[in-house]
Amino acid sequence: MSYIALSDRDKREMLAKIGISSFDELFRTIPENIKLKKLLDLPSSLTEIELYQYFKKIAAQNSYVDFLSFIGAGAYNHIIPYVVDYLSSRGEFVNPYTPYQPEISQGTLHVIFEFQTLICQVTGMDIANASLYDGASGAAEAVLMAHRLNKKTKILITGTLHPQYKRVIRTYVKNLGIEIVEIGYNEKGGVDFEDLKEKMNDDISAVVSQSPNFLGIIEDLKKISDMAHTAQALSIVVVSEPVSLGLLEAPGKLGADIVTGEGQSFGLPLGFGGPYLGFMACAKEFIRQFPGRIAGQTKDVEGKRGFVLTLSTREQHIRRERATSNICTNQALCALRATIFLETIGREGLKELAWQNIQKANYALEKLCQIEGIRRKFSGKIFNEFVLEFSGDLSKIESFLRKKGIIGGLNLGEFYPELENCALFCVTETHKRKDIDRLAESLKEALKGKQE
């Protein structure tokens, strides 16, 4: 394929206008000793039809999509109303860049403004930004923001924060003299308050907690935030499953100072992990240290309402090394999808979605725990994920399920060595009762076979 729009005559005329006679002369400023002497060693070009066939074959190797799966762990399979795909694929949304010229970018800016409002509403915070890369880098940006706000250099993170988010935080702070201290979890699967209390002191910049946490447990955010505040630390709340906010109290009402998380559940496909959508919201007094793009309302010279990117003096293109973040391109189109998603499912829909998730997951939890050889690992309240402990070798059970066309939960041994033979199951509104029953039947069979 070629996407060049010049005819041979155009090329001749243009070379003549420039006053040169060959393409080589266009590159006269590049020294000969670094110029390629031959073509790149790449596969030869394909037509559109060949290209599609090529990728169809590759995509078909992903047989995962034919399985009934119960994996969540930060990436969730939820319904996506068709209008999300339909509207978000309009060229006018897909093909502009960052709205540097507001007069011809009102669509994008208006959407960002609505997105910011929706994020404020679900998180219960004052202000939100236009998006960050994903939940993990959102958590890292929140930690850096807390450090800028109070200059303290120690961060407490709960052990049940998504393991990848933990790793990203550690990577981001590594060179900035910020120390990360992890807090344990208790038998309920929630934060170990004794441990938190012990480690809490005036040097702590922020406490980072996640609810529902990586083990599926809903945390007592009020208690965590209150404890943070007693030592003048900030409470950063991470939400990797924001559908929970259709039912659970907004972190902003429970004392959170910064709420950040992963917006994938709001209308983004699993997509093997990306592109996803980091969101971030905070109390308004922190705005000067807030990272990322922000849209604001204003008027044009005729008094008509319009939107612009604002507070850009915080950003890298003005502030350079003193910027609040290095972020430039973010996840605008993903934020658009989330906006369409939330406005389409609406107030009742979000509530119902959360309700169905918590009900189905609890139905599954109860049903699976009746099976001999399966035990509920943690006693805390769950939203749409839970940890089961298996008597016996989990990998054998996994391969049995595989033969039945089922991918069970995520094996936690890799993330928590102490949780050997434990798996994290996720059940959402996309699982029908008969899917859950099928999982239960298969597990029963798997464990029975093992015991015989």
Place this chain on the structure above:
Amino acid sequence: MIREPLIFDISDKGKRAFVLPELDVPPREDILEGLSLRDEIEGFPQVSEVEIVRHFTRLSKTNYCVDEGFYPLGSCTMKYSPKINEKIASLPGFVSSHPFAPHDLVQGNLEVLKTTEELLAEITGMDAFSLQPSAGAQGELVGMMLIRACLEERGNPRKIVLIPDSAHGTNPSSAHICGYRVQEIKSNEKGTIDVSDLDQHMTEDVAALMVTNPNTLGIFEADIKKIAEIVHSKGGFVYMDGANLNALVGICRPGDMDVDVIHLNLHKTFSTPHGGGGPGSGPVGVKRELEPYLPVPIIEKEENKYILSFNRPKSIGRVRSYCGNFLVIVKALAYIISLGPQGLKEVAEIAVLNSDYVRKSLENEYHLEYTSPTLHESVFSDKLQKKDGVSNIDIAKRLIDFGVHPPTMSFPLIVHGALMIEPTETESKNDLDLFIDAMKQIAKEAKENPEILKSAPHISYVRRLDETTAARQLVLRWNK
């Protein structure tokens, strides 16, 4: 024209645009005991489907986009995004696979990632790639972290990063987050790095030089090998900002210029759509020496099977979850494979031809601060128009009336009143001529009727917006 309301203002109780299938398990109230539950979310939208569709359709029509016309936003490479790549990235095998899926069930995805790494390595002349960074700025951060990790292992991470004054703002910002102090290198009268100035600044306290080549003026740093030699001689690294590789693909390779680490923006050179400001993708390429420090996981092939490996004790860690912006990477790979080696070379040739043609056509009307030959973009300024009280912003806003997106103005900082023009290779001569005619007309208007420029744009959905008030009286969300 309808003034589009905020969705919150047309919301009303009882309207629905979506209904879930009924819950098929017996509901229980006891599972909620002890939880803090929320009240109704005040002001949260309740609208019908047709209102949603009209709202976003009308909003979309107030956006300008590449599918509509010329978008010469310098340094952003607003080329045409091939439509088939969207369809490819929406294949169910790609869209619906979970990032924690067992490796043997997502071999197709891992093949996409591995192939992309290999092809990017060939295109750039680097030895290994990580596709994890979500965008250019995150790629820069990773690149600098790799350098720091390597220097730390050698015993001293060093303190300073040298950055030319023509660089994009993310460069100093990324270096700063990596714990470095930034020292600016002045450009010479040709608009390139002053080698003797570099020589003076390059000490054993300097970790790296961050260089953009061609730089943001569109000028090729012809001394790049000499520059690399100076940096290497003091034990530093050469970081190349390859966000925009459009002038070089198939012509020459950063790896052959002795660059140690580079990031690319797939949403620029490799045509993935810009999405109104993302999602992008910012892969990082390195020479062998820095490979052990790349983010985990690494895709490896074992007995004809791809796996994600975490066995990298020296890795800097992770900068985001999972495997990066995967669906963006799929589109970029489709682009590379569809064009092939000849097609990619043609990209660079025509990108430079188009840019040179525009430059040549406008050099009588607009001032060029630096007159060195340029590649994929050129940076004019408003110096000639300033005499009539017209600024680059006025010129930009007037271009909107002519149906063209304005050039970049916010940088390079070394050109006051910059108009950074990057046509890219996908423009027709007809569209280039329309732009050139518009720019000439505007230059004429600046002399004869500057008021028409200062009050531009005249025919857009909104007229010039008050950005000062927006920043002073913050309204950042809807309120009842």
